[in-house]
Amino acid sequence: xxxxxxGTRTLGGxxxxxxxxxxxxxxxxxxxxxxxPFFAPGLQxxxxxxxxxxxxxxxxxxxxxxxxxxxxxxxxxxxxxxxxYLSSHxxxxxxxxxxxxxGPLYRAPIPPETDFERMQFGxxxxxxxxxxxxxxxxxxxxxxxxxxxxxxxxxxxxHAGFLRECLGKLDRSVSIPLMQALLERRYEAYFASLADFHxxxxxxxxLASIPRLRGNxxxxxxxxxxxxxxxxxxxxxxxxxxxxxxxGLGENLRLDLALARELEYYSxxxxxxxxGNAGVSLGGGxxxxxxxxQYGIVGQALGFGLDLRAVASLSRFEGxxxxxxxxxxxxxxxxxxxxxxxxxxxxxxxxSWQEKREAAIQLARTRGYDWWIDxxxxxxxxxxxxxxxxx
Amino acid sequence: MFTLCxxxxxxxxxxxxxxxxxxxxxxxxxxxxxxxxxxxxxxxFLLAKPMDxxxxxxxxxxxxxxxxxxxxxxxxxxxxxxxxxxxxxxxxVLAGPRKIAxxxxxxxxxxxxxRVATKYPRIAEEYFAxxxxxxxxxxxxxxxxxxxxxxxxxxxxxxxxxxxxxxxxALSVIAEIAPVxxxxxxxRKSLQLAWDAIEEIIGKFSTSSKKAGEKNGEAI
Numbered sequence: 001x002x003x004x005x006x007g008t009r010t011l012g013g014x015x016x017x018x019x020x021x022x023x024x025x026x027x028x029x030x031x032x033x034x035x036x037p038f039f040a041p042g043l044q045x046x047x048x049x050x051x052x053x054x055x056x057x058x059x060x061x062x063x064x065x066x067x068x069x070x071x072x073x074x075x076x077x078x079x080x081x082x083x084x085y086l087s088s089h090x091x092x093x094x095x096x097x098x099x100x101x102x103g104p105l106y107r108a109p110i111p112p113e114t115d116f117e118r119m120q121f122g123x124x125x126x127x128x129x130x131x132x133x134x135x136x137x138x139x140x141x142x143x144x145x146x147x148x149x150x151x152x153x154x155x156x157x158x159h160a161g162f163l164r165e166c167l168g169k170l171d172r173s174v175s176i177p178l179m180q181a182l183l184e185r186r187y188e189a190y191f192a193s194l195a196d197f198h199x200x201x202x203x204x205x206x207l208a209s210i211p212r213l214r215g216n217x218x219x220x221x222x223x224x225x226x227x228x229x230x231x232x233x234x235x236x237x238x239x240x241x242x243x244x245x246x247x248g249l250g251e252n253l254r255l256d257l258a259l260a261r262e263l264e265y266y267s268x269x270x271x272x273x274x275x276g277n278a279g280v281s282l283g284g285g286x287x288x289x290x291x292x293x294q295y296g297i298v299g300q301a302l303g304f305g306l307d308l309r310a311v312a313s314l315s316r317f318e319g320x321x322x323x324x325x326x327x328x329x330x331x332x333x334x335x336x337x338x339x340x341x342x343x344x345x346x347x348x349x350x351x352s353w354q355e356k357r358e359a360a361i362q363l364a365r366t367r368g369y370d371w372w373i374d375x376x377x378x379x380x381x382x383x384x385x386x387x388x389x390x391x
Numbered sequence: 392m393f394t395l396c397x398x399x400x401x402x403x404x405x406x407x408x409x410x411x412x413x414x415x416x417x418x419x420x421x422x423x424x425x426x427x428x429x430x431x432x433x434x435x436f437l438l439a440k441p442m443d444x445x446x447x448x449x450x451x452x453x454x455x456x457x458x459x460x461x462x463x464x465x466x467x468x469x470x471x472x473x474x475x476x477x478x479x480x481x482x483x484v485l486a487g488p489r490k491i492a493x494x495x496x497x498x499x500x501x502x503x504x505x506r507v508a509t510k511y512p513r514i515a516e517e518y519f520a521x522x523x524x525x526x527x528x529x530x531x532x533x534x535x536x537x538x539x540x541x542x543x544x545x546x547x548x549x550x551x552x553x554x555x556x557x558x559x560x561a562l563s564v565i566a567e568i569a570p571v572x573x574x575x576x577x578x579r580k581s582l583q584l585a586w587d588a589i590e591e592i593i594g595k596f597s598t599s600s601k602k603a604g605e606k607n608g609e610a611i
Contacts, residue, residue, distance in 0.1 A: 111467040185471040279451030279578035
């Protein structure tokens with residue numbers, strides 16, 4: 001018996017196929033809009049990653065030494081690698097840079113999760129100084145999900161700057177526990193802290209409203225503007241909501257002004273994506289202009305990451321029909337040519353070189369396919385559950 | 392159908408009382424017999440071991456739950472803590488016999504290498520690790536209090552309500568780790584996709600707390 005490390009997973013069979021198809025759809029959608037595939041090393045130097053991650057996240061890094069005795073961690077985040085790549089490989093004239101990637105990320109799991117290795121798809125738009133990046137990335141992401149048959153994903157929008165602006169006016173001894181409670185989604189602790197700090201009534205009322213500002217984007221924006229005025233973060237969100245609405249994606253949108261993401265480098269609009277039965281999000285992302293500044297780059301940066309396996313489990317493909325194609329004594333050249341014709345007609349074929357047609361039919365049944373093809377007779381048969389075949 | 396997960400055992404009665412105060416139907420829940428899934432009007436109730444309740448929420452099987460803050464911490468489940476009901480109050484404590492308690496008054500070197508019995512290995516590990524104290528853990532599933540008496544451990548990390556069980560086993564509280572109470576929690580997905588329903592439920596909680604003139608139960 002061969003074991004594999006606890007917390008890792010082999011993706012094969014139908015699941016592997018689904019993951020690969022999802023990866024392909026994401027890559028096709030994003031690369032059509034100029035996103036270039038990006039392959040980052042599996043190791044990150046601890047010295048360059050450490051101060052970019054908050055303490056809670058650092059505890060989840062899986063540290064190793066490279067063969068050159070450099071202290072590293074297994075790649076825990078793709079954004080740092082993307083920003084580092086931009087800063088070192090692209091001059092300011094070549095920006096913005098659009099990247100997309102798919103690959104494993106490694107973080108120590110938080111129970112009840114057990115996997116430390118996760119397949120992730122993501123995209124990053126780096127170094128753009130105008131408007132539109134948030135809408136572009138969100139719209140492409142939603143389009144990809146629709147192509148995958150996930151028709152009702154919900155993008156929940158928040159704004160890291162909104163929370164910083166609201167809490168930044170307070171003493172750090174007050175703002176830090178409040179921010180921590182929002183980050184950990186411990187709203188009862190947030191309210192308990194608010195009561196303990198004895199803030200001015202108006203301030204307390206405003207801060208108490210934040211965890212309730214959630215739901216329909218237009219109405220929440222209107223309520224927030226009444227309470228907080230036309231602040232810059234709320235203007236950002238208005239523009240995004242309006243633009244996505246014009247693209248027909250308004251139904252997929254919710255607002256949650258208490259939304260805070262784990263990584264502290266987020267500085268602008270942030271989002272999480274929900275769908276299906278999973279209790280947690282499929283992934284998320286947001287704007288992280290501050291991280292670019294740390295690398296001496298001016299401009300906006302935006303990215304997201306999705307759990308590819310979770311997305312694959314929700315995907316519904318209406319596409320090729322898998323079939324076993326029996327070569328029936330044909331030469332390889334003829335068999336491949338005829339298989340090409342069936343592939344062009346919408347089949348996905350697995351060639352069977354077995355001598356007996358029954359063996360090919362049995363293979364199709366074992367695979368769980370609905371079809372088997374007799375290439376010699378140029379005929380496709382639907383496999384009935386009764387054991388009969390139908391032309 | 393809105394799914395609520397409730398803890399079985401001694402805390403279930405308190406959970407049902409909370410639901411009653413919120414005008415959530417509980418007739419079938421009270422007459423459930425051995426059923427672990429009960430449906431009534433627009434609600435489906437799942438009855439699970441207290442330690443499993445946060446897990447049902449984490450994986451999105453339940454929209455909401457009443458879960459103890461001890462099991463929320465211990466399981467590490469990713470969920471949203473909405474309201475502290477103030478019910479089911481107790482504490483997680485470090486407790487031990489007097490001679491061990493005295494060692495905790497001195498230098499930390501006095502307590503290095505102690506053996507700690509607990510059904511909360513994660514909480515206990517965090518508590519001691521934060522203080523730089525290296526101890527050995529024995530993970531038990533019940534009757535923790537007898538472990539020091541039988542020589543299985545030097546001290547325990549466990550929940551305490553009145554302290555009478557500790558006293559009966561010649562143990563005393565060495566340190567308070569955290570207060571425990573029953574909390575209304577929701578999954579992160581349901582918070583976003585079923586916010587209207589959640590807001591209605593916790594809104595009722597707020598009203599019911601005010602009616603009762605209680606300070607606890609600050610509702611979102």
